[in-house]
Structures are given as C-alpha cells and as structure tokens.
Amino acid sequence: MNVRIGNGYDIHKLVSGRPLILGGVKIEHELGLLGHSDADALTHAIMDAMLGALSLGDIGHYFPPTDPQWKGADSIELLTQVNQLILDQGWHISNLDSVVVAERPKIKPHINAMRDRLSKALQLSPQQVGVKATTNEKMGPVGREEGIAAYAVTLLVKDPQS
Numbered sequence: 001m002n003v004r005i006g007n008g009y010d011i012h013k014l015v016s017g018r019p020l021i022l023g024g025v026k027i028e029h030e031l032g033l034l035g036h037s038d039a040d041a042l043t044h045a046i047m048d049a050m051l052g053a054l055s056l057g058d059i060g061h062y063f064p065p066t067d068p069q070w071k072g073a074d075s076i077e078l079l080t081q082v083n084q085l086i087l088d089q090g091w092h093i094s095n096l097d098s099v100v101v102a103e104r105p106k107i108k109p110h111i112n113a114m115r116d117r118l119s120k121a122l123q124l125s126p127q128q129v130g131v132k133a134t135t136n137e138k139m140g141p142v143g144r145e146e147g148i149a150a151y152a153v154t155l156l157v158k159d160p161q162s
C-alpha cells in the first residue's frame, strides 16, 4: 500500500492567564489553554494524525510532558519535527483535514491564518490543509467553555522513489 490514513484528537483546559494559540495563531480571548507546551490543541491533533498514519505512536512519546525541554514549547516547531520524521521515512502528506470544537471565541475569522501557518510549517499549500470550526451546542465540557478540543485526519502518500 502506498497510502496511509491517520487520525488525531486533543483537548486542553481553558484557564485565565494563558495565551490562546490554535494552529500556531494567537487569538485574543480572556482565557487560554493550559498545558506543558503552548497547549495548541489543533496542532497536537494534527501531529497525532501524522504519527498515527505510520503507526509511530503519539506526541506524548516524542515530547513527553514530564520533560522540561518541552515546557512552553512552540507546537509549530514540534510539528516541523514530526513532519521531518514522516519525510525521513519516505512519506509525505497528501492532505489533512481538521475541526476545532470551541464554544467561544469565534474561530472562523482565524481559520485562514491557521491554514497559512500550518501549511508553511508542513511545506504544503493551504489547499492541502483543511481547518474547520464548530461549537458543541453548549453541551458537555467544551460547551461549558471548560476547554477546547480538536480532531484531525491526514492522508500520507509514499514517495515514488522509496
């Protein structure tokens, strides 16, 4: 088989005193996401989808939250490392698609900036990077604005020469 599919999911808690960063884009909001790194749930879900496609485990394995090296890490930097891992194995991304689930703030105005940032980090065109947003219709922890979740899928294609 020369194609592989992967999926990823992540959720981080919303707290005061933290920046809100999604898809590598800082969004003005009174709350931000809590985590060891910059807690960019969208970028984390995308990394897990990429790793999952090649059965390479998850980001916790490569960037453990117990390792002080990754404290406050820029998730876009981690994304470029995961992409390099995929490229080194002779694979590349055909496309990825993702969904951010957030009650507030409005994500839609930031989607194109996220697609630009993510596609540049992944050496893709923005047309290969789907980012969508929805609310949780006020239900559950995301609906109560306790956190923001993200889902991603990606299709990897084997390089012709490898």
Ligand code: MG
Pocket: 010, 011, 012, 035, 039, 040, 041, 044
């Ligand atoms: Mg995470």
